[in-house]
Amino acid sequence: MILKDGRGNELVEIIYIDENTAMQKYTPITGCLAVVMIGGDYLLGWNHWRKDWEIFGGCMEPGETMRKCIIRECLEEIGIADVKIDYIGLLHFRMVPDYFSTQYRREYTGLYGIRLLPEDLPGIEQNRLDREEIERIALLKDIGADERIAEIDRELLKFYGGKQTDSAV
Numbered sequence: 001m002i003l004k005d006g007r008g009n010e011l012v013e014i015i016y017i018d019e020n021t022a023m024q025k026y027t028p029i030t031g032c033l034a035v036v037m038i039g040g041d042y043l044l045g046w047n048h049w050r051k052d053w054e055i056f057g058g059c060m061e062p063g064e065t066m067r068k069c070i071i072r073e074c075l076e077e078i079g080i081a082d083v084k085i086d087y088i089g090l091l092h093f094r095m096v097p098d099y100f101s102t103q104y105r106r107e108y109t110g111l112y113g114i115r116l117l118p119e120d121l122p123g124i125e126q127n128r129l130d131r132e133e134i135e136r137i138a139l140l141k142d143i144g145a146d147e148r149i150a151e152i153d154r155e156l157l158k159f160y161g162g163k164q165t166d167s168a169v
Contacts, residue, residue, distance in 0.1 A: 005151040010094040014111065014159060019066055022090045022110070030100075032070040032110040033057035033153075034085070035160040036078065039118045041141050042157050044149065045077060045134035052148040053138070055156055057109075059100075066110035074114065077134045079127025086113040088159055113160035 002011045015022070023029060034056045036043040044053040056077045060069040067085070075081050088111040095105050116124070125137060140157075143149065 003152055003155045007098075008096040009152065011152045011155060012092040012094055014088070015090040015092060015108075017090055019087050019110070022108070023065060026090060026092075026108045029060065029066060029090070029108045029110065031057060031059045031107075032066050032073060032112060033091070033156065034070055034074060034112045034114050035088075035157055036114045036116065037161045038116045038121055038139060041139040042161070043078070043116075043121075043124075043137060043139060044143065044153070046136045046138070047150075048133055048135045050150065052150045053143055054150040054153040056134070070110060070112045076130040077128065078137070079124050079129060080114070080116070080120075083114055083116065086160070087111075088113055091156075111156065111159065115161075
């Protein structure tokens, strides 16, 4: 196990496997997440319902591949399209009961990485479509020490960018 968060959800492992093979071999793949780097920093979104900062992504819709899901989620939450999206691997979770299910469950989620330039930030704020769930965005360096960052999402920053995040996060 990599990490257990305060809610009891566990990030069990990251499986380094090809996207297409992952879709065939693992079930259920329920969603996708993206670690977004802007310059040398990470971009996070404030989740209205969870009340914490998190990386971007969401649930797969019927018939979607992981890649189609992350492209759609990036357009909705970050307002970006036509950018290079790097597949990192498949996340294996043990999830506690929540609004998605009343049962403890095992889930898999695609993990992706995106690199943007600092000059892209104003356009991102303008073009975001989903402002209800993701109320606002900020670079990690601009998030206050007293503000909550989702524990698993904080851990996932380490898997993209080549930046040592232990002291920065």
